[in-house]
Amino acid sequence: MEKTETIAENARAGFEPRIVAFVCNWCTYAGADLAGTSRLQYAPNVRILKLPCTGRIDPLLVLKAFEGGADAVLVSGCHPGDCHYTSGNYHARRRWSVFGKLLAFAGIDGRRLYFSWVSAAEGQKFADLINSITKEVRSAGPFDPVNPARRRT
Amino acid sequence: MARVGVFICHCGENIARTVDVAAAAAAAAKMPGVVYSADYKYMCSDPGQQLVRKAIADHKLTGAVVAACSPRMHENTFRRAAAAAGMNPYLLEMANVREHCSWVHSDRAAATAKAIDLIRVMVEKVKRNRGLRTITVPVEPTAVVIGGGIAGIQAALDIAAGGKAVVLIEKSPSLGGHMARLSETFPTLDCSQCILTPRMVEAANHPNITLMTSSEVESVGGFVGNFEVTVRRKARYVDPAKCTGCGECWSKCPVKNIPSEFDAGLSRRTAIYRASPQAVPNQPVIDARHCLMLTKGRCGVCAKVCPRGAINFKDADELVKVKAGAIVLATGFELWDHSAYGEYGGGRIADVIDGFAFERLASASGPTAGEIRRPSDGAEPKTVVFVQCCGSRDEKAGVAYCSKICCMYTAKHAMLYAHKVHGGRAVVFYMDVRSAGKGYDEFVRRAIEKDGAEYIRGRVSKIYRRADGKIMVRGSDTLAGTPVAVEADMVVLADAVTPRPDARTLARMLGVAYDADGFFSEAHPKLRPVETAVAGVYLAGACQGPKDIPESVAQASAAAAKTLGLFARPKLEREPIVARVNRITCAHCRACINACPYKAIEDFNILDRSGKVIRVVANVNEGLCQGCGTCVSVCRSKSVDLDGFTDEQVFLQIAALGPEESGVKSRGSS
Numbered sequence: 001m002e003k004t005e006t007i008a009e010n011a012r013a014g015f016e017p018r019i020v021a022f023v024c025n026w027c028t029y030a031g032a033d034l035a036g037t038s039r040l041q042y043a044p045n046v047r048i049l050k051l052p053c054t055g056r057i058d059p060l061l062v063l064k065a066f067e068g069g070a071d072a073v074l075v076s077g078c079h080p081g082d083c084h085y086t087s088g089n090y091h092a093r094r095r096w097s098v099f100g101k102l103l104a105f106a107g108i109d110g111r112r113l114y115f116s117w118v119s120a121a122e123g124q125k126f127a128d129l130i131n132s133i134t135k136e137v138r139s140a141g142p143f144d145p146v147n148p149a150r151r152r153t
Numbered sequence: 154m155a156r157v158g159v160f161i162c163h164c165g166e167n168i169a170r171t172v173d174v175a176a177a178a179a180a181a182a183k184m185p186g187v188v189y190s191a192d193y194k195y196m197c198s199d200p201g202q203q204l205v206r207k208a209i210a211d212h213k214l215t216g217a218v219v220a221a222c223s224p225r226m227h228e229n230t231f232r233r234a235a236a237a238a239g240m241n242p243y244l245l246e247m248a249n250v251r252e253h254c255s256w257v258h259s260d261r262a263a264a265t266a267k268a269i270d271l272i273r274v275m276v277e278k279v280k281r282n283r284g285l286r287t288i289t290v291p292v293e294p295t296a297v298v299i300g301g302g303i304a305g306i307q308a309a310l311d312i313a314a315g316g317k318a319v320v321l322i323e324k325s326p327s328l329g330g331h332m333a334r335l336s337e338t339f340p341t342l343d344c345s346q347c348i349l350t351p352r353m354v355e356a357a358n359h360p361n362i363t364l365m366t367s368s369e370v371e372s373v374g375g376f377v378g379n380f381e382v383t384v385r386r387k388a389r390y391v392d393p394a395k396c397t398g399c400g401e402c403w404s405k406c407p408v409k410n411i412p413s414e415f416d417a418g419l420s421r422r423t424a425i426y427r428a429s430p431q432a433v434p435n436q437p438v439i440d441a442r443h444c445l446m447l448t449k450g451r452c453g454v455c456a457k458v459c460p461r462g463a464i465n466f467k468d469a470d471e472l473v474k475v476k477a478g479a480i481v482l483a484t485g486f487e488l489w490d491h492s493a494y495g496e497y498g499g500g501r502i503a504d505v506i507d508g509f510a511f512e513r514l515a516s517a518s519g520p521t522a523g524e525i526r527r528p529s530d531g532a533e534p535k536t537v538v539f540v541q542c543c544g545s546r547d548e549k550a551g552v553a554y555c556s557k558i559c560c561m562y563t564a565k566h567a568m569l570y571a572h573k574v575h576g577g578r579a580v581v582f583y584m585d586v587r588s589a590g591k592g593y594d595e596f597v598r599r600a601i602e603k604d605g606a607e608y609i610r611g612r613v614s615k616i617y618r619r620a621d622g623k624i625m626v627r628g629s630d631t632l633a634g635t636p637v638a639v640e641a642d643m644v645v646l647a648d649a650v651t652p653r654p655d656a657r658t659l660a661r662m663l664g665v666a667y668d669a670d671g672f673f674s675e676a677h678p679k680l681r682p683v684e685t686a687v688a689g690v691y692l693a694g695a696c697q698g699p700k701d702i703p704e705s706v707a708q709a710s711a712a713a714a715k716t717l718g719l720f721a722r723p724k725l726e727r728e729p730i731v732a733r734v735n736r737i738t739c740a741h742c743r744a745c746i747n748a749c750p751y752k753a754i755e756d757f758n759i760l761d762r763s764g765k766v767i768r769v770v771a772n773v774n775e776g777l778c779q780g781c782g783t784c785v786s787v788c789r790s791k792s793v794d795l796d797g798f799t800d801e802q803v804f805l806q807i808a809a810l811g812p813e814e815s816g817v818k819s820r821g822s823s
Contacts, residue, residue, distance in 0.1 A: 020810060026686075033223045036252025044263040047270055047810050048253055051798055052730065055748075056782025064804050069811040084686065085781035086664050086750040095786070127257070 017071040017137035019046045019130070022057045024088070027078035027119050034123030042127040043134035046074070053077065055088025059099045062113065067145050072112050072137040074129070079117040089117070107149025111140040155280040158189040158214040159272060160205055162196035162221035164251055171255040171264040177220070180269045184276050188212055197227050202234040209238035216279035220248040220272045241284030243729070243797065248275040270810060277805040285729035285796055290776050292378040293478040294720040297322065299370055299659070300483035302330020303349060303702055304694025304709040306356045308481045311713030313361035317720050320475050321356060322384055323366045325414075327432035328353045330485055334415060334509055336516035336523070338702060339565045340596035346431055346518060353433040367438060371472060373480070373662045376751070376777065377689030378725045382475045388468040390439035390447070391425070395463035398435040402455035402464065403427070411443050413520075417510040419528055420520035425455045425464075430518065439464075479689045479716040480663065482673060483709060484656055486695035489544040489551060489649035497543070497616045497646065503529040504624055505616060505644040508562055515569045525573050527643045534577070534642030537570055538626045539563045540613050541583040544649035552649050552670060557699040559647035560587050564597040566645060567606035579606045580639050582613050582628055590701070609637060616644055650699040663690055672698045683711045691715050730780035730797045732773045739770040739792040745784035746771060753777035754784060 023029050029050050035042065051057055054077030062073045075096065083089040096115045103113055114133055118126045159181040163169035174192040182190035189212045193201050196219060209217060217240065219231045224247040232242035250268040258264040294317050298309045301323030309321045327333070333353070335345035357364050371383040391402075406423035413422040415429050424443040427435060445452035446466055456464035488507055492500030504527045506514075513519040514526065527534045541563050544551030560583070567579040586608070588594045600606045613628035619640075626639045652671040660667045665685045666674040673696050676684040683691050691712035694705035719725075734745075736759065746754045757772030771793070773784075782795040794800060 018810065020807065030225065033225060033249075033252040036223070036256040039256050041259060042257055044254075044258040044260060044267050047267070047274065048249070049274065049803065049806055051782065051803070052795070053781040053783065056785055056795060056798060058786035058800070060800075061803055061807065064807045065810075068807045070807075081661070082666055084664070085779055085783065088750070088781045088783045091748060091783050091787070 015138065015142055017045050017134055017142075018069060019072045019074060019133060019137060020065040020068075020070040021046050021048045021074040021076065021130075022051055022054075022061060022065075023048055023074075023118075024054045024077040024084070025050055025052050026084035027082065027117070028076040028126065030120035031118040031122045031126045034120065035127045036123075038123045040123055040127040042130040045134045045137075046130050053083065053085050053088035054092035055083075055085060057092060059095065062099070066112070066143060066148065069143075069145070071140070071143040072114065072133060074114045074116065074133060076114075076116040076118050076126075076129075079119055082119060109140050111136045112143060155186040155216060156188045156212060156214050157184075157186045157216040157218065157276050157279055158205075158208050158212060159184075159187055159191070159276065160196055160201075160208070160217065160219045160221075161190070161192040161250075161272070162201070162219065163192060163194045164221060164255075165195065168221070168251050168255040168268075171258060171261055172250060172268045173261060173265040176265055177250075177268050177272065181218075181220075181272050181276070184273055186216075186280050187276060189214065196221050197230055202230070205231065205234050206238040209235060209240050214240065215244065216276075216282060217245040218248055218272060218275045218279055219245065220250045220268065220275075222251040223247075223249045223253070243285040244279065244282050246275045246279045246282065248272045273809045274806045277809040278802050281799065281802045281805065283796060287726040288729050288731070288775050289724040289726055290378050292720060292722065292725050293380075293476045294318065295320065295475070295477045296479045296481060296716045296720075297380070297382050297475055297477040298481045298483060298693075300330070300485055300694070300696070301325075301328040301356075301364075301366065302483060302485045302694065302705075303332040303352075304485065304696075304705040305330070305481070305483035306352050307706045307709035308483060308693045308713045308716075309356055309362050310352065310359065311710050312481075312716050313356075313359045315713070315717040315720075317361065317717065319359075319362045320382075320384075320477065321362055321364050322368050322370060323364070324369050325428060326367050326389070326438045327428040327434070328356060328364070328366065329428075329431070329433065331509070332702060333429065333431065334417075334512055334516070336512045336519070337565065337569065339561045340590075340592040342565070342568070344517075346516075350431045350433070353431070357433045364434070365473070366434060368473075370659060370662065374752070376779065377687075377719070378478045379776070380477045380480055380689065382477055382480070384473045384475055386471045386473055388441065388470050390441070390444075390465055390468045391437055392463045392465055392468075393434065393436055395461045396436040396459075397461060398427070398437070399460065401458045401460065403437055405454050405458045407452065407454060408443050408445060411440065416513045416520050417507065419510055419513050439466075479691065479719050481691045481693055481709075481712045481716060482659070482663075482665070482685075482696055483693040483712075484653055484659065484696040486650045486699065487653050489651045491543050491646050491648050493550055494543065496614060497540075497644075498618070502616070502618055502624065502644075503527075504534075504618075504642065505646060507646055507648045508559070508566070511566050511645045515566070515573065523573070525570060525577075532642070533574060535574070536578045536580065536639065536641045536643075538613075538624075538639050538641040538644045539566055539579065539581045539647065540616075540626075540644060541581065541647045542612075542649075543646040544651075545647075546584060552651065554649075554670060554699070555587060556647075556650040557587070558650060558701045560585075560597065561590075561593055561701065563645075563647050564588070564600040564606070568600045568604045571600075571604035571606065579604075580626075580641070581606055581608045582626075583608060583610060584612065590703075611637065650695060652696060656696060663687055665690055672696065683708060683715055689719060728780065730795065731775050731778040732780065732782065732784050732793050732795050734771045734773055735792040735794070736770045736772075738790050740790050741769050741771060742789060743771070744787045744789060745793055748783050748787045750781070750783065751777045751779055753779070
């Protein structure tokens with residue numbers, strides 16, 4: 001009971017979204033590094049988890065992130081044709097087009113899952129992306145893992 | 154029980170300005186499994202590294218997290234320090250609190266909270282890290298050089314001089330590339346053939362170089378140290394072992410009206426031909442598209458006159474597999490096709506030619522034996538207009554970049570023209586003159602001041618042929634602010650330098666990146682200009698971007714040095730991040746085998762004692778696996794896992810980000 005109250009208080013005090021970003025090592029991680037070296041400011045709500053390739057990012061990881069309290073998840077890798085491992089991002093793209101539909105079917109808001117290509121040269125794109133996602137998630141409100149579709153019972 | 158040490162770097166003020174490092178160190182000390190936590194001004198400095206080494210030894214650490222800059226910057230530094238202290242280097246991880254935190258946020262409280270989160274995530278990961286050993290793979294000390302122009306020749310000669318074997322692959326029937334077609338070279342005006350042909354012969358005769366002309370790369374497999382290149386050796390219909398290059402065949406060939414590629418269409422060749430009299434190897438090939446015997450089944454004159462019986466009409470393409478440790482890409486460039494410029498005649502005016510055609514006109518071995526004659530009627534042009542930036546620096550119809558070499562070769566053309574046609578008028582239209590390089594600007598000044606080339610700053614808006622045969626060139630002089638019209642006899646367009654259209658196909662075969670224009674991308678524009686992002690694949694010459702001859706040669710030698718450096722090691726060390734299969738749960742559905750981009754997963758037979766196959770499972774070949782993890786997420790029975798990025802580790806990392814540090818429980822159970 002206490003926890004619920006804390007969350008309610010947080011919501012009243014001003015909701016700060018938690019965004020988990022699964023990024024590939026070669027493009028988006030380096031793009032985020034470039035945002036850093038260019039000193040581009042973006043919202044501090046994102047936590048980057050590095051994986052070798054978007055091909056490694058299992059839908060299960062996304063579900064775990066939601067289960068663990070993330071309000072939104074970003075998956076980002078190399079542009080089509082630029083995958084360090086030739087084709088991992090194509091596997092990812094196919095997977096997300098299906099998985100996104102599944103989440104929508106389960107009633108989960110489209111503002112919860114984002115998929116993007118950010119290259120090692122796109123520091124600005126990474127910063128803009130995080131800012132726009134943070135804004136959208138702020139408007140969507142906190143994610144409730146018990147009742148993700150927020151159906152009234 | 155895990156014993157993790159956390160080391161937080163101030164990076165001078167870079168991290169400490171926005172992250173409260175002392176608070177982060179205190180928070181880290183309370184994380185489960187952490188037995189040591191410290192912050193220091195410069196962790197990467199010698200005393201900083203000593204601090205890490207000492208703590209690892211004193212506190213018997215089983216894992217370490219360095220919260221500092223990006224792992225791209227100093228992961229190797231700290232892993233070496235860990236190894237020096239007796240810890241397996243793969244038990245050390247970095248939390249990126251500089252690039253991903255202190256540099257991108259200004260709110261100190263939020264940045265500190267985020268830094269603590271990032272540290273907690275890595276502490277969770279490192280607790281489940283396994284000590285890994287680098288994988289060693291043998292190196293095949295043979296280099297494949299793709300492209301037989303000056304860059305490819307130089308790279309091949311340098312590698313061969315280092316005592317290693319080279320396979321030099323050239324698409325056309327002869328070595329030499331574009332440089333063999335040039336008349337004279339800037340800024341010294343030495344004859345291109347005189348400096349190039351000895352190198353072509355040297356490359357062809359070198360005992361360490363295997364020359365494959367009329368050959369193209371069909372596919373590339375493998376990885377650094379162990380590439381397998383499949384080469385298509387195209388049918389030549391002439392047996393190179395028998396042919397002496399006597400020339401009986403091409404002097405008797407009845408098909409004589411094929412525009413010569415080598416002479417930019419200014420002369421005609423036969424169906425059995427050699428590219429030029431200086432071709433290496435100096436043996437003809439049959440052009441199957443034009444040969445009467447091969448297209449219509451009758452003729453065969455060349456076979457009748459050949460004294461050695463070298464003609465073989467039944468010759469067919471052949472696929473040759475080459476094992477190589479390194480690949481040098483030297484595929485060169487092409488000139489942009491100016492027929493896209495309708496206002497310049499759209500390529501339909503015979504006397505509006507490109508730079509290569511002018512080179513052939515000016516060349517002593519060219520169709521006019523070095524006399525400047527215009528293509529339409531063979532008359533000596535009294536006025537020649539040179540137009541720079543044709544297609545370059547034009548985002549709309551051409552390319553956005555500067556082609557770099559045109560300012561110099563146009564000045565050379567104007568100079569050669571003045572030397573050969575006395576009293577002739579050379580007019581150069583330019584946007585800017587970019588002549589940076591040793592002796593380059595002096596060269597352009599010489600063309601203007603000594604040889605009287607008229608330089609007009611401005612773009613040409615229209616080129617057309619008047620009824621009396623004169624070619625009108627209309628443009629503007631942007632310095633004088635007036636329109637200009639020149640009556641010319643010939644126009645030379647300095648077309649943009651573009652990558653070869655098939656370069657992208659080759660890049661995809663190798664996994665090499667290319668830029669928006671189609672030039673191959675280097676691994677780092679400043680510090681790794683010769684390497685590509687693919688280990689063991691190097692770049693030389695204009696396939697990477699517009700380059701002149703000295704730059705191409707310099708890069709080719711650099712690529713050769715990189716290749717020889719790679720071959721100097723008998724074995725290669727590789728990151729041990731590879732996938733592993735749980736043979737007990739694997740159901741052999743083959744999903745991972747189909748998904749693997751490296752064909753690194755194969756069937757593995759489990760035998761009983763009598764040697765009978767009782768079960769088949771997937772097995773990862775460590776030498777081939779690159780550690781992308783695509784197999785992990787396609788596995789339906791969760792039987793594949795990736796070292797360093799196991800499901801368990803990522804789940805714990807995710808959980809470490811939950812509210813109240815254990816998100817799985819907090820909201821789910823309330």
